[in-house]
Amino acid sequence: MENQVHTFQLKPDWQLISAISKLDRFDASWTAIEKRERQNLKQLKSIATVRSVGASTRIEGSRMSDDEVKVLIDKLSVSKLEDRDSQEVAGYFNALDIISDSYEEMRVTESTIKSLHNILMKHSHKDEWHKGNYKQHSNAVEATIVCNSLAKTAVNQFLQAIVTLHDAISEV
Numbered sequence: 001m002e003n004q005v006h007t008f009q010l011k012p013d014w015q016l017i018s019a020i021s022k023l024d025r026f027d028a029s030w031t032a033i034e035k036r037e038r039q040n041l042k043q044l045k046s047i048a049t050v051r052s053v054g055a056s057t058r059i060e061g062s063r064m065s066d067d068e069v070k071v072l073i074d075k076l077s078v079s080k081l082e083d084r085d086s087q088e089v090a091g092y093f094n095a096l097d098i099i100s101d102s103y104e105e106m107r108v109t110e111s112t113i114k115s116l117h118n119i120l121m122k123h124s125h126k127d128e129w130h131k132g133n134y135k136q137h138s139n140a141v142e143a144t145i146v147c148n149s150l151a152k153t154a155v156n157q158f159l160q161a162i163v164t165l166h167d168a169i170s171e172v
Contacts, residue, residue, distance in 0.1 A: 049073070049096060057088045064089060087123040095120040108166040110159060134159075 054062075054069040062085040064072070072086055073093050081087045095116045099106065106112055118132030130136055134155045150158055 045100070049093065049100075053089055053092045053096060057085065057092055060088060062088055081123050084124060084126060087125070090123045091120040094122065108163055108170075110163055113159060113163070 050066050050070045050073065053073070054064060054066040057064065057069075064085045069089050072089050076090055076093065081090050098119060099116070114132045121127045121131040124131075135152050137152060
């Protein structure tokens with residue numbers, strides 16, 4: 001059995017040659033498809049990020065439009081962040097970028113959430129006193145409807161409940 005030799009003979013016909021040719025053409029075009037799809041995903045992520053950053057910071061009172069948010073994000077490394085809206089947008093973008101890049105390794109813990117809050121507030125000099133900590137004052141989100149945010153006394157318990165709920169769901 002050790003000395004068995006297997007031989008293989010191939011008698012290609014036009015149907016087999018045509019199938020191999022189609023495979024080869026597809027293989028050549030696959031690189032272009034991958035590149036195009038990767039670019040589409042990158043564009044979609046950029047659009048979603050701008051809209052998320054814009055909407056989330058507007059909840060906190062920012063008056064920047066999505067177009068203004070995009071310009072700021074595109075020039076973030078060279079921009080001087082002088083107004084509070086720009087500082088909030090930059091911090092939110094930084095935090096969202098970290099989550100996007102490392103969500104698979106991140107654990108949902110109180111410490112992680114506080115760390116992300118610190119990143120979120122890192123550009124805001126006005127808010128240095130509470131970066132990475134629980135809020136100290138209540139605030140109201142206003143538009144045509146007034147919506148009170150969570151009271152400062154409830155934030156700690158609420159955050160712990162979220163982490164506990166996340167852990168319970170993750171175990172299932």
